[in-house]
Amino acid sequence: MTNLPTARSKRIGDYRIIAPIGVGSSATVYRAVNEASGHEVAIKVLAENLSLLPEPRHRFRDEAEILMTINSPAVASIFEVGTTDTGQPFMVLELADRGDLRRRVEESRSRGELVDWTDLWALGRHLYDALSSLHDRGIVHRDVSPGNILIQHRPELRGMTAANLLEPGERFILSDLGFAKDLEWASGFTAGGGTRGFASPEQLNEVTVIDHRTDIFSASAVIDWTVYDGPFAGALEPFLFKGLADDPNQRYATIDEWYDTFVDAMDGFHEWEDLPRSGGWMAAIMVFLIGLAVIVLVLWTSNSLGDLFDSL
Numbered sequence: 001m002t003n004l005p006t007a008r009s010k011r012i013g014d015y016r017i018i019a020p021i022g023v024g025s026s027a028t029v030y031r032a033v034n035e036a037s038g039h040e041v042a043i044k045v046l047a048e049n050l051s052l053l054p055e056p057r058h059r060f061r062d063e064a065e066i067l068m069t070i071n072s073p074a075v076a077s078i079f080e081v082g083t084t085d086t087g088q089p090f091m092v093l094e095l096a097d098r099g100d101l102r103r104r105v106e107e108s109r110s111r112g113e114l115v116d117w118t119d120l121w122a123l124g125r126h127l128y129d130a131l132s133s134l135h136d137r138g139i140v141h142r143d144v145s146p147g148n149i150l151i152q153h154r155p156e157l158r159g160m161t162a163a164n165l166l167e168p169g170e171r172f173i174l175s176d177l178g179f180a181k182d183l184e185w186a187s188g189f190t191a192g193g194g195t196r197g198f199a200s201p202e203q204l205n206e207v208t209v210i211d212h213r214t215d216i217f218s219a220s221a222v223i224d225w226t227v228y229d230g231p232f233a234g235a236l237e238p239f240l241f242k243g244l245a246d247d248p249n250q251r252y253a254t255i256d257e258w259y260d261t262f263v264d265a266m267d268g269f270h271e272w273e274d275l276p277r278s279g280g281w282m283a284a285i286m287v288f289l290i291g292l293a294v295i296v297l298v299l300w301t302s303n304s305l306g307d308l309f310d311s312l
Helices: 054-069 101-110 118-137 211-228 233-243 257-303 303-311
Strands: 015-023 027-034 039-046 078-083 089-093 149-153 170-174 189-191 206-207
Touching: 027 170, 039 054, 054 078, 054 089, 054 170, 078 101, 101 149, 101 211, 118 211, 118 257, 206 211, 211 233, 211 257
Parallel strands: none
Antiparallel strands: 015 027, 027 039, 039 089, 078 089, 149 170, 189 206
């Protein structure tokens, strides 16, 4: 069990603990403040019982080392690592203080709201930015899921458009690299893991081989879960069908290919969706007439139609 700070010792290193913001089986995350600078952060502390075991300590250290090599606004930044007075490893991270994607989507659904086009676009772009920064370094996240996509508020981002999931000044941040694997230093041979419903089929095995395509499956599963039965589901079906293929060889080869296909699907849907809203029934009639004219033109230029007119 994690050794929670007591009322007499609500400090970790140079930071004063404000409150726990997340408790898991392997670690607890606290909201804290550096009293010298006034800067608020998140501090992730390995559970006390796991701190006695070499493997969890090694995995915790690997997560910190991987985060230190990533410089991307789409991935949670790390500021410091250390050990508590009780011998528990900890890392000081960028604070994401607005919950996570899972909570936001569930709250939106409870109000009967559908995911906004702008939000879905922002989510797809975030997944691309985060995973491309990892994959370029040979790192596979292995646990991309709605609970690991945090929401951060930044005052300087107030000019952003508000929608159903993101409020002005908010952005997504990919977190929790506890299962991440650096393929530049190790093979893809590993133990299974990830979050059920979002982990790729190959990760469901007790022992498996993975590469970056496992993240492509999980990113597709996140998009699929987010859109659910909303208006984007049909437009994104071909895109998701390939991303969610059971066989890694049938998925997108790279996160770049994944994102390019996502952009094409979203662009096509957005143009179609704008038409009835901007022009009403007159626009619909115009589209019908234009389509009819195109069909007539095609028939006119065909050999069969040319022969028909020659005989008249």
